[in-house]
Amino acid sequence: TDCLGHVALLTDLLATLATTRPQLKTTVNVVFIANEEAALILGVGIDQLAREGYLEGLKSGPVFWVDAADRQPCVGTAGMVQWKLKVQGKLFHSGLPHRGINSIEMAMDAMNYIQERFYADFPRVAQEEEYAFMTSSTMKPTNIISSDGSLNQLPPLCTISGDIRLAPFYRIADAKSSIEGYVAAINADPSGVLEKNLHGPHSKYSLPEDNVKGECEIIWLNDGEDGIACDMSSISFQALSQATAAVLGDSVHYSIVLPLVGSMQAQGFDIQIVGYGKSCAYHADNEFADLQHFREAAQIFSKIIGIIDEG
Numbered sequence: 012t013d014c015l016g017h018v019a020l021l022t023d024l025l026a027t028l029a030t031t032r033p034q035l036k037t038t039v040n041v042v043f044i045a046n047e048e049a050a051l052i053l054g055v056g057i058d059q060l061a062r063e064g065y066l067e068g069l070k071s072g073p074v075f076w077v078d079a080a081d082r083q084p085c086v087g088t089a090g091m092v093q094w095k096l097k098v099q100g101k102l103f104h105s106g107l108p109h110r111g112i113n114s115i116e117m118a119m120d121a122m123n124y125i126q127e128r129f130y131a132d133f134p135r136v137a138q139e140e141e142y143a144f145m146t147s148s149t150m151k152p153t154n155i156i157s158s159d160g161s162l163n164q165l166p167p168l169c170t171i172s173g174d175i176r177l178a179p180f181y182r183i184a185d186a187k188s189s190i191e192g193y194v195a196a197i198n199a200d201p202s203g204v205l206e207k208n209l210h211g212p213h214s215k216y217s218l219p220e221d222n223v224k225g226e227c228e229i230i231w232l233n234d235g236e237d238g239i240a241c242d243m244s245s246i247s248f249q250a251l252s253q254a255t256a257a258v259l260g261d262s263v264h265y266s267i268v269l270p271l272v273g274s275m276q277a278q279g280f281d282i283q284i285v286g287y288g289k290s291c292a293y294h295a296d297n298e299f300a301d302l303q304h305f306r307e308a309a310q311i312f313s314k315i316i317g318i319i320d321e322g
Contacts, residue, residue, distance in 0.1 A: 016288060016300045017077045018043060020308050027309075037320045040069060061278060070279050073247030073319065075312075076272050079286030080293070082259060082304055082311075084251050086243055087142040087266030088284065090177040090273060092187065092235025095170060096121065096152075096194075097228040101218065102160070102167040109213040112225045114169035115157055117216050120205040121227050122152055122171055125193045129175075132189055138180050142240055144266040150175045150190070172232070176268045179238030187231060194229045201225045237273040239282060246322055247283045254314035255285075258307050285311075 021041045028039060046056030053059075060066050079085035098118040103111025135147035152173040157166040177186055197204050201216035201224050208214075217224040241248060243264070256262040267290070276282045287308040288300045 014078070014288075016305055017286065020287065020305050020312075021077065023309060024312055027313075035316070035320050037072065037316070039316060042066070042069075057272075058274070061275065066275075066280070070281075073245065073250070073281045073283060074275070075247070075251065075315070076275075076282055076284045077286055079267065079284050080288040080290040081265075082255070082287055082307065083285075084241075084248065084255060084262060084264045085267060085284040085286065086241040086248070086264045087144060087179055088238050088272065089144075089148070089268040090179060090181070090183045090236055090238035091174060091268070092177075092183050093172070093174045093232040094190070095172045095230040095232055096125075097230065098169045098171070099226045099228075100165065100167050100169070100216075101221075101223050101225070103165050105163045105165055108165060108211075109215060110218070110221075111165035112167075112216055112218065112223070113165045113210070113214060114225070115166055116210045116214050117201070117205065117225045117227075118155070118169040118171050120207070120209065120216075121194075121197055124197065124205060125190060126150055128193050129186075129190065133177065133181055133186060136178065136180050138240065139178050139266075142266045143264060144178060146176070146268070148175070148177045148181060148186075150186075175235075177238060179240045179273060183235040183237050187235065190229055194227050197227050201227075237277070239273040239276045239284075241276075241283055242281060245281055245283075246319065247281050250315045250318040250322070251283050251285060251311075253318060254311045257314055258310045 021043075025039075025041055042057070042060070044057045044060070046052055057066075096118065098114045098121060100112035100114030100117055129148075129150040133148045133150075135144075139147060150173070152171045154172040156170050158168040160166055175183070175186055177183055205216055206214070252262040252264070272282055272284070287304045292298045292300070
């Protein structure tokens, strides 16, 4: 796979440098990290290495994050935060829908309202074209559950979970603040904001006669991390682009939603991103990579070292 392939690639690079002993003015460091996918496990991985100061020496030179795909320079990644939207309705018999609040219907309408406002407030911007982002910022549900009950009951609780993938030209903190504002607007007047008669005349989100109204709560499942727009004017990007073109025949940059390394750029590292797996096989059954691409990668990194050493 791409991750294990990159470990082998960089191990082979170190072994080649150790055996050939080229006379270099620069120092080549390689950092192998754990916990690349399990973001909820704290105190392990690149974040902890940076926190304890092990990476400070790398700020004096370029850092190539080798965890993208498709061999070309990846110049931008999206920020990410995960969320949970809890919607509280009122349990009642489904034969009397006007006496209850259907949390599933309210959750559907709340999600529509939140998405509509999100896409208005965080549209695609001109820099996303320059950086060749495949998609704009997104806020979408990926999981939904409701309270247990029989089919003749209006469910009192529905929870939708998902994530935000945010272009690096916006801040995750601003997106979180905006969504909290959308939810506050819903809770201030759920009937006025959400009721559009989409679910029939008896679907209500406020019951004045019972002094009850539906309520939404947004819960952030992690702090989130801003995306990154790599510095395409830096010598490190020029070296990566030049080496890629020399080996592959051209260099065509792109941007994608992974990996999440914006915090390292914010700490002062000159981050460039590249990788040699296949994006079409990301997290697929029998994930695979092409050995020829890794042979080309070895040539590219040899040229990068030479270009930077001469510069």
